[in-house]
Amino acid sequence: MTGSDALRTAADTMRAVREKCVWSQQITHRDLVPYLIEESHEVIDAVESGSRADLREELGDLLWQVLFHAAIAAQNPEDPFDIDDVAERLTEKMIRRHPHVFGDEVATTPDEVLVHWNAAKAAEKRERRSVLDGVPAGMPSLARAQKVLGRAASVGTGDDVALAAHDAAEVGAAPESEEELGELLLMLTATARANGWDAERALRERLRVLEDEVRAAEGR
Numbered sequence: 702m703t704g705s706d707a708l709r710t711a712a713d714t715m716r717a718v719r720e721k722c723v724w725s726q727q728i729t730h731r732d733l734v735p736y737l738i739e740e741s742h743e744v745i746d747a748v749e750s751g752s753r754a755d756l757r758e759e760l761g762d763l764l765w766q767v768l769f770h771a772a773i774a775a776q777n778p779e780d781p782f783d784i785d786d787v788a789e790r791l792t793e794k795m796i797r798r799h800p801h802v803f804g805d806e807v808a809t810t811p812d813e814v815l816v817h818w819n820a821a822k823a824a825e826k827r828e829r830r831s832v833l834d835g836v837p838a839g840m841p842s843l844a845r846a847q848k849v850l851g852r853a854a855s856v857g858t859g860d861d862v863a864l865a866a867h868d869a870a871e872v873g874a875a876p877e878s879e880e881e882l883g884e885l886l887l888m889l890t891a892t893a894r895a896n897g898w899d900a901e902r903a904l905r906e907r908l909r910v911l912e913d914e915v916r917a918a919e920g921r
Contacts, residue, residue, distance in 0.1 A: 712784045715768040719776070730773055737766045797821045831919055832856055833912055842904040843886075849908055853915045 718725050740763045747755040771784035798821040801808035808814045829835060832852040836845065876882040893900035 711764065712768055712771075715765065715772050716775075719769070719772040725769075728769070728773065730770060733766060733769060733773075737763075737770075740766050794825070797825070831916055833915055842901050842908065846904055846908050849911060849915070853911060856915055856918045 740759070744759045744763050747759040768784060771787050775781050775783040796803045798818050800806035800817050801814065806817055808817055826835065832855055833849065836848050836852065840848065876885050890900050893903065
């Protein structure tokens with residue numbers, strides 16, 4: 702069976718499950734969110750510490766979630782779309798964002814690729830009023846912090862955070878590898894626990910201050 706045939710069979714299988722399984726018939730997009738999060742983390746576990754067989758299986762489980770959402774969307778009476786619509790829009794977007802592959806632009810380094818990608822993305826998202834638009838609120842705090850810091854740098858804010866990191870490096874307090882970073886994060890988490898602090902909340906609240914600074918800078 703070819704790849705396209707296998708994907709079509711998977712989509713048809715999902716459609717049949719949605720139509721004939723009494724449990725699946727009742728599931729909504731919102732109901733699926735916990736499963737989507739769980740399956741995403743299982744893919745991450747397979748990438749970082751699993752086998753090739755684990756990764757193949759977990760990618761399939763994640764694909765099932767995509768097919769499930771598309772099958773639910775296809776039954777929406779007001780704005781239906783199916784997995785073919787999803788795939789078509791994805792293909793169009795990826796072709797736009799790779800003009801060095803499908804067009805006449807040239808990119809010989811990863812940095813040049815990112816220039817084309819970001820330019821295409823900016824053109825697609827003209828309605829966005831802030832560089833923070835599109836950063837998912839549901840991201841884990843550490844991942845969200847890293848994303849927001851990158852966006853903040855593009856508008857010249859977050860300098861106090863960068864300065865603190867630079868000062869820590871000057872005195873030898875900053876980690877010099879991901880392993881050392883992990884040790885430091887674990888130590889900070891232990892410090893939070895010992896003091897009865899909520900480490901996630903502490904980072905979220907500091908992140909809100911940075912986000913306010915970014916939006917204020919954009920409004921200048």
